[in-house]
Amino acid sequence: MIGRLKAQWAVIRAKRFFFESHSLSSECEEQRERGREKRSKTLMVKLTADLIWNSPHFFNAVKERELELRGNKIPVIENLGATEDQFDTIDLSDNEIVKLENFPLLNRLGTLIINNNRITRINPNIGEFLPKLHTLVLTNNRLVNLVEIDPLASIPKLQYLSLLDNNITKKPNYRLYVIHKLKSLRVLDFIKVKAKERAEAAALFSSKEVEEEVKKVSREEVQKVSDSTEEPDTPKVVAPTQEQILAIKAAIINSQTIEEIARLEQALKFGQVPAGLIVPDLVHSNVATKDGKPSSGDPMEVEFLS
Known part of the structure; x- marks a missing residue:
């Protein structure tokens, strides 16, 4: 009788230990998950070879090999040589990238998705490193003036471009200027470029004087913005008497x-x-x-x- 009671008590203790440990492990896992979410919101992540190798890569809906690097708080493009030019599409959206630069020679890359970043500058020689790029998504970045898209003219096969939700789209003659600069463009902001628009762009920017005037205005606006942002908002501190x-x-x-x-x-x-x-x-x-x-x-x- 005593032996049976001891056995039952041992079973009860084992069950109790199991449920308590399971509950504790669940709480620990929840805490770890909250910690990961908090770190992901605050910490910048360096784009390393390890991150590239451990990120999801798959065949997308159009049967292209895609590398997904989105949502990592990446501030700088670097180490893309670790891809060994094995991808048709690279997704860098939802990061903190400021400059579109530091690309190695990627002969295979055809689509670059880099929306929801903080891009303000583009490498003037970007076309030398992305010769096969035909699709570029720059939606929701910080491009402000028309001259900032001039480097894209160095990409010889660029056909599809999105600049939606950039302040540049609010500039006068924005669409015609982009069509004029990017001769191979077929679709801008998900709207097909028509022959009529090409003719209007050619007529408007037929003389270099007009184009230079547009660039001059853009540069002056950039200077005004930089001057206004450099002015301190706080009043000048005066030493006490x-x-x-x-x-x-x-x-x-x-x-x-x-x-x-x-x-x-x-x-x-x-x-x-x-x-x-x-x-x-x-x-x-x-x-x-x-x-x-x-x-x-x-x-x-x-x-x-x-």
Whole structure:
């Protein structure tokens, strides 16, 4: 009887241990998953050979061999030589790429998907490294001025281009300018390029003076934007006067909380005037009322006199 009870108790303990450990492992796994999600939102990931080799690669819907590098917070294009030119399509969308550059010679690459990044510049010689590229998706990037797409003219076989959700699309004659610069283009922003548009583009930019004028305006706009962004939004910091320094020291002595003391000491350390500082008339005039004698400027004396 006792042996049977011991056996039953052992079974109960085993079941209990199993369920507790299973619950704990589930909680740990959830914590790990949350940690991975948090890191993926904050950390930049370097595009290494290991990342390339371990990323998904497959035959896509149009029977092309595709490498998927999307959503990795990649800031810079690099190490694509590790692909050994084995892919027809590379997907770099949803990253943090700023410059379209650093490509090795990829004779096989025909489609480059790089939407939802931060691209502002394109390598002027990009066509030398991507001679077979026919499709380029640059949707939702940061291309602003017409001259920024000029390097794409070096890609000899570019036929399909998307620049949707870039500020460049809001420029006057944007579509005609792109058609004029990219002679082989067949589809722009998912709209077929018509013969009528080619004729209009050729007529509009028939003289180099017009094209240079467009580029000049674009460069001036770039300069204005850079000048406006370089101006600091914060007002110019002015060092506190001697009277304000004395008032800050007096306020530190009279403070009732540690937080207030820390705030005032920080302001004094960095030569700032804290918000809400009231400079007493006593400090302004540098004249004390005690026995008709002038104040020495000691904050203890300021407190005593107040």
